[in-house]
Amino acid sequence: MPIYQGVWSLTTQMQNASGWPSPPPDAGFFFEGSGQTNIDQINMISASAATDFGNLTVTPQLPAALSNTTRLVAGGLRDDNNSIEYWSTSSGGSSTDFGDLLTTRYGRLTVNNPTRGVFAGGYNGGAKADIEYITIASTGNGTDFGDLTRDLYKGFGTICSPTRGVFSDGYTNGTSFNQSNVIEYITIASTGNSTDFGDDTVSRDYGAGASNSTRGLIAGGTVGSSGSDIITYITIASTGNATDFGDLSASGPRLGGTANLTKAFFCSTIFGGSGFVKYVTISSTGNSADWGAGLSSEYGTSISHGGLQ
DSSP states (O other): OOOOOSOOOHHHHHHTGGGSOOOOOOEEEEEEETTEEEEEEEESSSOOOOEEEEEOSSOOSSOEEEEOSSEEEEEOOBTTBOEEEEEETTTOEEOEEEEEOSSOOBSOEEEEOSSEEEEEOOBSSSBEEEEEEEETTSOOOOEEEEEEEEEEESOEEEEEOSSEEEEEOOEESTTSOEEEEEEEEEETTSOSOOEEEEEEEEEEBSOEEEEOSSEEEEEOOEETTEEOOEEEEEETTSOOOOEEEEEOSSOOSOOEEEEOSSEEEEEOGGGOTTOOEEEEETTSOOOOEEEEOOOOOSEEEETTSGGGO
């Protein structure tokens, strides 16, 4: 690539656009989970079917993942495994060992900013409350962060701004498996226990969260023993209860969620046919629409979500 120096007019810049570096792709990632190692990638700019990205080396029960613009990281894969794996977001393929989390469990929730990734809760003989973190650009083991306000797994993560991470709903109270509607948050750059944020409109588990830097969405899952199609939203910088956003096109659990600046994406076989991936426009309210085909998904993350903006 030629190197351009000096002051350029807008016209000259357009004429020489091929000489300017391209931004990273606006990619979202979905993990199949439930004993499958597959990871799919979607283009969050142009509606299309998902494509293969790579594979986990560990067969997961319920994976948890996070990403910045350069690295995709997964951990909390099983209740008998504490390994962390990572990939380059530009290449995919086989994972590389990152280190180990402090504990073995699955069904964790994650949030991150550009530098730090946080894993919270999870299940191993009961729901757990501890939180730990990693530095995404390096490799190494998890470090203690603090504790959630409750024992929690199968909750809704991936809701974050550059400063705050939000965890919502899920199964709580150890082994009693009570569904919760509690929303809580942490300050990602610090350490310490989470703080109460407010309440969701329903108590549920096993759905998906997604956000840009301003608004977080909580979608789908199970309410009682029935699938839910409910989407609610919060304003991340404030505290308070969730507000109705709209509905998914189908009801049920086992969703992956991810987002960019403008759209949130949800992937699951509950949508059926060739439309496994649905989307909504985050700044508005309303029901989901088709985006493209994809994996059966149990977790999602992206390289341009709220925690990076």
